[in-house]
Amino acid sequence: MSIPGHIDPVPVPRPLPMRSDGRIDLLGLSRDDLRMALETAQLEPKQAKLRAKQLWHWMYNRGVTDFELMTDISKQLRPWLAQRFVISRPEVVTAQVSSDGTRKWLLRSDDGQDYEAVFIPDADRGTLCVSSQVGCTLNCRFCHTGTMRLVRNLTPAEIVGQVMLARDALGEWPSQPEGRMLTNIVMMGMGEPLYNFDNVRDALKLVMDGDGLALSKRRITLSTSGVVPLMARAGDEIGVNLAVSLHAVTKDVRDELVPLNKKYGIEQLLQACADYPGANNARRITFEYVMIKDKNDSDEEAHELVRLLKQYKLPAKVNLIPFNPWPGSDYETSTPERVRSFSNIVFEGGISAPVRTPRGRDIDAACGQLKTSAERKSRAELDRLAEEKQAALG
Numbered sequence: 001m002s003i004p005g006h007i008d009p010v011p012v013p014r015p016l017p018m019r020s021d022g023r024i025d026l027l028g029l030s031r032d033d034l035r036m037a038l039e040t041a042q043l044e045p046k047q048a049k050l051r052a053k054q055l056w057h058w059m060y061n062r063g064v065t066d067f068e069l070m071t072d073i074s075k076q077l078r079p080w081l082a083q084r085f086v087i088s089r090p091e092v093v094t095a096q097v098s099s100d101g102t103r104k105w106l107l108r109s110d111d112g113q114d115y116e117a118v119f120i121p122d123a124d125r126g127t128l129c130v131s132s133q134v135g136c137t138l139n140c141r142f143c144h145t146g147t148m149r150l151v152r153n154l155t156p157a158e159i160v161g162q163v164m165l166a167r168d169a170l171g172e173w174p175s176q177p178e179g180r181m182l183t184n185i186v187m188m189g190m191g192e193p194l195y196n197f198d199n200v201r202d203a204l205k206l207v208m209d210g211d212g213l214a215l216s217k218r219r220i221t222l223s224t225s226g227v228v229p230l231m232a233r234a235g236d237e238i239g240v241n242l243a244v245s246l247h248a249v250t251k252d253v254r255d256e257l258v259p260l261n262k263k264y265g266i267e268q269l270l271q272a273c274a275d276y277p278g279a280n281n282a283r284r285i286t287f288e289y290v291m292i293k294d295k296n297d298s299d300e301e302a303h304e305l306v307r308l309l310k311q312y313k314l315p316a317k318v319n320l321i322p323f324n325p326w327p328g329s330d331y332e333t334s335t336p337e338r339v340r341s342f343s344n345i346v347f348e349g350g351i352s353a354p355v356r357t358p359r360g361r362d363i364d365a366a367c368g369q370l371k372t373s374a375e376r377k378s379r380a381e382l383d384r385l386a387e388e389k390q391a392a393l394g
Contacts (some may be wrong), residue, residue, distance in 0.1 A: 119166050132153070168275035291323055
């Protein structure tokens with residue numbers, strides 16, 4: 001309702017994502033933006049509303065990218081749509097499968113940027129690790145991705161496209177909750193999700209939409225290295241589970257491992273966790289703690305971790321992650337005995353502290369190992385691989 005004497009602001013539509021071929025990418029658009037794209041292409045409003053509903057169903061419930069397969073849209077309209085629009089998927093440059101079943105995709109965007117996604121199958125679930133940026137700006141010392149420069153944020157289409165691609169690869173269309181292999185999503189791939197807040201939020205809204213991919217917010221976890229000012233907003237506007245890359249309990253060690261700590265210290269971070277909307281014993285905050293030999297793995301640090309989490313009355317779970325080595329790293333993995341002792345102390349303090357089993361190490365897909373092969377191989381080699389893949393497809 002308008003307030004007398006007040007002029008309501010006119011919403012400014014976001015620019016539609018045009019590809020290099022001049023077509024608009026419909027993937028990643030909200031319902032309103034999808035309808036607006038059709039209206040902008042001169043469909044009359046009533047027709048645009050109907051077609052937007054049909055397209056939404058074909059994209060997110062059926063996983064269809066070819067307009068010719070959309071049988072409830074007239075044959076005359078399908079080529080009109082194909083001339084103006086595209087329903088994208090990331091280009092797969094390489095796809096690897098680990099000996100433990102973990103899958104890793106090196107993906108390339110329409111403008112030639114490379115990023116990675118990882119699918120981790122377990123007996124009772126399948127988790128997709130999704131990237132939010134090309135590169136990263138945080139420079140965490142233990143993380144291979146942190147040695148990359150930040151190139152740009154991924155768009156909503158590129159973020160949700162990783163989910164769509166995984167569903168394609170797993171044969172999980174039409175979309176349905178029962179019998180899925182891909183049951184969980186973690187925003188723990190390349191980049192800091194909260195530094196790409198709007199695009200991550202909009203992509204996850206599409207993933208959680210009940211008329212499409214329909215993944216519950218309780219099945220989605222967003223990980224942050226501690227961007228304190230945006231944590232409450234994430235709880236309010238996205239509402240998914242929160243994971244925090246803690247990795248140390250003292251200022252000096254966390255300053256080294258997670259340089260963002262110099263801006264937002266441990267106390268500020270833990271208070272933001274205590275204030276996170278929706279956190280409770282049923283929805284605990286996960287604290288990621290990479291175990292590095294002689295750096296952060298002593299019994300004293302385990303006791304201090306328990307003390308801190310109790311001081312802030314946090315409903316917490318601690319994931320202990322054996323450090324995954326990568327070429328050029330200065331660190332070593334804690335011994336199994338040291339990890340076990342650390343875990344026991346935290347458990348005895350009344351806080352769950354399971355040790356995460358490394359997955360996909362043989363294809364550099366484990367936690368902290370993601371770094372696009374674009375930085376390990378020459379561009380010419382990647383282009384050659386892509387050409388060979390295209391030739392094989394005919």
